[in-house]
Amino acid sequence: MSGLNIGVLAVQGDVAENIMATKMAMEELGIEGIVNEIKNPEQISDLDGLIIPGGESTVIGTLSLVNGSLKKIKEKIASGMPVFGICAGLILLSKKAKDRVVGEMDQPLLDFLDVKIERNAFGRQRDSFESEISMEKIGVPKFPGVFIRAPSIIETGRNVEIISKFNEKIIAVKQEKILGTSFHPELTDDLSLHKYFVNLVKEKN
Template sequence: MSLNLGVLSIQGDVNENILSIKAAIDALDIDGTVTSVRTPDEISKVDGLVIPGGESTTIGQLSLFNGALKILKEKIEQGMPVLGICAGMILLSKTVKDKVVGKIDQPLLNILDIKLERNSFGRQRESFESDISLNSIGIPTFNGVFIRAPSISDVGSDVEILSKFNGKIIAVKKNNVIGVAFHPELTSDISLHKYFVNLTNTLKN
């Protein structure tokens, strides 16, 4: 049966993720499609979902408003694979604080037991690119594009650390859930999207 992938289309970098997932499906030669999804009905039909980068407060508030947040939580808890990128990883977390403002109250999916700090590397002028590695999922080098990126200081016992940068955790995995602080969709390297499409395909079959 054809694989049905989605990119959450509330706000943010939706189109670039659609292009990366498309390229990954083609490269893997898998029978699958990718669409942008926003309504609870659209979300209910996908086998795997990318939550893209953007502003986490905006995406959180609006997906609470249209009911997307509720069905997302249900589906992810039932095992739907999800790739949370930057703002997407923030939404997956249990608690967040901001580097400058401190404690903040924003709608979250409350899925990953991680201690997350927003804007952890500083403001936009401090945004950076650097080589990172995701060895445990078979990606030895990857161009990490960090834009006002979050980082994780601590993880629960059920969360696997995929990568660190200068001591800060920048990629995590818990079964079907992956969170990364950087933006693979802004690079031409599709290896992380390929890993995610493969994971979705394996879990479906």
């Protein structure tokens, strides 16, 4: 094994920011490897880890379904590949999602993370906010939380570990090698979460 191969699903959303954060995290950890945009399903089979970035979950889901990526990603996660879903990515990893205003959704989901999501749980863009949060469980006592039209987790299954809450709302979870946050670590200078994910990928390999 020459180095890790981490991909960022590049259908729509803030792909470049996650590539940059992951590269910097690997450099700081002194871990060798590559980080690439994942544009087609053929690239998925070689991955050691995948980040599904922020964006619009309906768009990323629908287009990944169209080009066959969704099926490939499912197979890889089932075989144990670590995956990190951010905001829209968290929604895509979940089993069930509803919108705060529109209600139950019928959108393509990966159906792995045993949680129910409420989309736009904190309101619309004007209600988007920054706040310091804490993830003691993974050794990150302070973290700059950037919440943009963020979802929250309203139900968790037995195997789901709650990593962080904000004012009683669940905002970060882990289920085995699946990590999900409703906020955007890639929009901050703090690499703690990307480092945590890179280490998850390394442990697996």
